[in-house]
Amino acid sequence: MWSLVVPLKPLAVAKSRLAEAAGAVRPALALAFALDTVAAVLACGEVADVTVVTDDPTAGAEVAGLGALVVADVPAAGLNAALRYGADLVRQRRPAAAVGALNGDLPALRPAELAEVLREAARLPGRAFLADTAGPGTTLLTASPGVALSPGFGGASRARHLASGAREITLAGVASVRQDVDTAADLDAARALGLGPRTALLFPARTA
């Protein structure tokens, strides 16, 4: 069983690349992405618990309501520091935990696909990762019990994770775990896969 860490920027500054497409809805959209992601993770049979690292009070309260553990971010230290901190807290609580870091912007995430990816990660010793749909990025990084997570997220993180010795998960048929949403085109792609209920409420399917 996995302990996953989901990082979440304050909603007011999250998803800046969607500013033009989303307008005033952007913070609500960032929250909906996070809630759909966390709800799908909590519904995954391979997951024991979810720790959300965030300084956002609204997002923190909402993900806690879903059943996530919530911890405050490391001040002004960025994404990888947040993930290291979250993973350290998991290991303090569950020293033999298998730990993973999952992006909080996967609004089409399906629990069964995440389960498939985590089962594959469990077969790979050490660290493993899943590349994003676009290719250069990463949506999930895992570490076996006793292995440090050593996250290298941001920008061209697929190459960084490979260079650091992590094994790439090459499973087909897990598009919902790869589909992070940074741009309006990503949102269209996520909609085609099937959005989670909270994101779908904000962006109902186009009928024309």
Ligand SMILES: Nc1nc2c(ncn2[C@@H]2O[C@H](COP(=O)(O)OP(=O)(O)OP(=O)(O)O)[C@@H](O)[C@H]2O)c(=O)[nH]1
């Ligand atoms: N806790 C925490 N989470 C972060 C931080 N930076 C990014 N994240 C989260 O990391 C995940 C991937 O980040 P990005 O895809 O770059 O998301 P973003 O920073 O909101 O998007 P842009 O503003 O468009 O770069 C998302 O779940 C973000 O909320 C950080 O400094 N702290």
Ligand SMILES: C=C(OP(=O)(O)O)C(=O)O
């Ligand atoms: C943080 C990452 O995502 P993004 O490209 O969405 O910023 C990453 O892929 O490492």
